[in-house]
Amino acid sequence: MTAVTRAEYCVIACAEAWRGAGEILASPMGLIPSVGARLARLTFAPELLLTDGEATLVGPDGAPEGWLPYRRHLALVTGGRRHVMMGASQIDRYGNQNISCIGDWARPRRQLLGVRGAPVNTLNNPTSYWIPRHSRRVFVEQVDMVCGVGYDRVAEHPVTGRFHRIPRVVSDLGVFDFATPDHSMRLASLHPGVTVEQVREATGFELTVPGDPPRTPEPTPEELRLIREVLDPEGTREREVPTSTAAGEAVR
Amino acid sequence: MADKTMTSDEVVSRLESGMTLGIGGWGSRRKPMALVRALLRSGITDLTVVSYGGPDVGMLAAAGRIRKLVAAFATLDSIPLEPHYRAARERGAFELMEVDEAMFMWGLHAAANRLPFIPVRAGIGSDVMRVNPGLRTVRSPYEDGETLVAMPALRMDAAFVHLNRADRLGNGQYLGPDPYFDDLFCEAADRAYVSCERIVDTAELTKEAAPQTLLVGRHTVTGVVEAPTGAHFTSCVPDYGRDEEFQRHYASTPWPEFAERFLTGDEQDYQRAVQAWHKEHKENKEHGKKQVREEKRARGEKHEEKEGT
Numbered sequence: 001m002t003a004v005t006r007a008e009y010c011v012i013a014c015a016e017a018w019r020g021a022g023e024i025l026a027s028p029m030g031l032i033p034s035v036g037a038r039l040a041r042l043t044f045a046p047e048l049l050l051t052d053g054e055a056t057l058v059g060p061d062g063a064p065e066g067w068l069p070y071r072r073h074l075a076l077v078t079g080g081r082r083h084v085m086m087g088a089s090q091i092d093r094y095g096n097q098n099i100s101c102i103g104d105w106a107r108p109r110r111q112l113l114g115v116r117g118a119p120v121n122t123l124n125n126p127t128s129y130w131i132p133r134h135s136r137r138v139f140v141e142q143v144d145m146v147c148g149v150g151y152d153r154v155a156e157h158p159v160t161g162r163f164h165r166i167p168r169v170v171s172d173l174g175v176f177d178f179a180t181p182d183h184s185m186r187l188a189s190l191h192p193g194v195t196v197e198q199v200r201e202a203t204g205f206e207l208t209v210p211g212d213p214p215r216t217p218e219p220t221p222e223e224l225r226l227i228r229e230v231l232d233p234e235g236t237r238e239r240e241v242p243t244s245t246a247a248g249e250a251v252r
Numbered sequence: 253m254a255d256k257t258m259t260s261d262e263v264v265s266r267l268e269s270g271m272t273l274g275i276g277g278w279g280s281r282r283k284p285m286a287l288v289r290a291l292l293r294s295g296i297t298d299l300t301v302v303s304y305g306g307p308d309v310g311m312l313a314a315a316g317r318i319r320k321l322v323a324a325f326a327t328l329d330s331i332p333l334e335p336h337y338r339a340a341r342e343r344g345a346f347e348l349m350e351v352d353e354a355m356f357m358w359g360l361h362a363a364a365n366r367l368p369f370i371p372v373r374a375g376i377g378s379d380v381m382r383v384n385p386g387l388r389t390v391r392s393p394y395e396d397g398e399t400l401v402a403m404p405a406l407r408m409d410a411a412f413v414h415l416n417r418a419d420r421l422g423n424g425q426y427l428g429p430d431p432y433f434d435d436l437f438c439e440a441a442d443r444a445y446v447s448c449e450r451i452v453d454t455a456e457l458t459k460e461a462a463p464q465t466l467l468v469g470r471h472t473v474t475g476v477v478e479a480p481t482g483a484h485f486t487s488c489v490p491d492y493g494r495d496e497e498f499q500r501h502y503a504s505t506p507w508p509e510f511a512e513r514f515l516t517g518d519e520q521d522y523q524r525a526v527q528a529w530h531k532e533h534k535e536n537k538e539h540g541k542k543q544v545r546e547e548k549r550a551r552g553e554k555h556e557e558k559e560g561t
Binding site: 054067069070071074077078100105106107108109110113115117118119120122123146147153154156157159163 | 278323324325326332333341342350352353357372375376377378379380382383396398399429430431432
């Protein structure tokens with residue numbers, strides 16, 4: 001089998017978000033999180049619920065097993081039985097996320113998606129993030145509009161914020177979490193082929209970095225087979241995170 | 253019993269500038285576009301629009317008809333950012349009440365239930381509170397003492413929704429997988445107008461479909477319009493899916509050019525112009541040239557949007 005690509009490490013890192021999650025809805029946004037969620041479902045997290053992207057809950061073979069139109073989906077969020085992985089146009093060191101607009105909200109330089117469901121998600125169910133291109137434009141000191149609520153903001157509302165949790169941030173360079181005394185972002189693992197310097201260079205705020213950062217886990221041969229042959233045979237994941245051959249990053 | 257059928261132009265003739273108008277559907281899904289097109293043909297402006305936004309919001313914003321928008325997003329789904337909405341926001345064309353998707357839903361529930369507000373957790377700690385200084389919080393009167401957002405009722409003067417079938421009395425039926433919030437829009441508005449793919453006899457509604465597909469009740473409906481392909485170019489499954497090719501054209505064409513070609517005549521003219529465009533588009537595709545340029549442009553834009561997301 002050919003070498004594990006960066007995109008495939010990202011799939012594994014996303015899939016891990018749902019390990020041990022139990023009988024909840026996995027809501028992946030973006031292609032690689034989607035492959036990751038389905039991989040988790042097929043392997044170590046068979047209890048997960050997944051939708052067809054519309055209003056139907058489907059089994060691994062695509063057979064319908066439930067009905068989840070938007071109204072029930074939004075109600076499920078507040079019930080907490082869900083772990084969503086959202087995108088982020090900007091994210092800061094406490095996990096505040098912005099997908100609404102860039103610049104002054106009153107008259108934005110760039111209008112983006114709008115707040116969508118980020119406020120309700122972050123206060124009610126675990127919310128992770130997927131960032132396909134780790135850069136200083138995304139990992140910023142301060143986001144322009146707080147959509148997804150971060151740890152510093154939620155600390156001001158301890159009762160209302162009791163369900164708040166950001167389990168992980170996955171980027172094309174590594175995995176990050178908030179397991180620090182002040183809940184600021186920490187490097188949890190580096191994808192093979194990536195250096196700490198590279199991550200620091202691409203991050204617009206001071207990141208907590210452990211002495212000898214662990215590597216993102218390797219996929220098992222079976223996981224790799226599922227990704228390549230069953231879940232994404234067209235290789236669309238490689239378009240979301242291209243393998244940089246120039247940098248000699250085709251690992252192993 | 254009252255026959256509530258009317259034309260889309262009659263619907264619009266009952267509206268006035270300055271009204272608050274709710275628009276059903278979600279993103280680029282089952283939008284009452286024929287009614288929106290009729291609205292664009294009228295002189296009605298200065299609207300407060302309440303919508304899970306799609307091209308309805310994009311077109312009304314581009315045409316300068318919106319004074320204030322209440323929304324959590326505006327999207328074309330397969331094209332994440334609604335380009336005309338985006339351009340209007342970036343030139344500061346209207347006032348915005350930007351709330352979360354769930355806050356929006358509870359605002360509809362509050363209006364439908366004649367409540368002043370419904371307490372929600374969503375919004376606390378986020379900048380939704382900063383950009384909407386009018387939003388208030390309430391403290392739970394029970395021992396938990398939780399602070400919650402008092403999401404105000406989104407009461408509307410009028411609402412537009414598009415459904416698969418309806419009878420002449422105003423009973424509306426959806427046959428797709430998702431009702432969206434169309435029943436709530438009708439309940440939350442003083443007057444609701446239902447357009448549908450086909451008007452059928454009441455008895456026919458449940459001949460092949462279960463009664464729970466009867467989403468909208470006639471007691472909440474003022475007018476019924478038969479508007480075949482009335483959601484175009486948004487989806488109206490199972491009758492038809494989204495017209496992705498045409499949506500791409502909409503998204504990549506400057507608004508004045510698009511409006512000039514497709515929105516100067518009535519609904520029939522629109523449908524004919526779309527057919528003509530498809531024919532032309534197909535021919536161009538076969539010949540390669542112009543099409544390749546356009547697709548490239550659309551792809552370039554999509555790529556850029558992804559970066560932003």
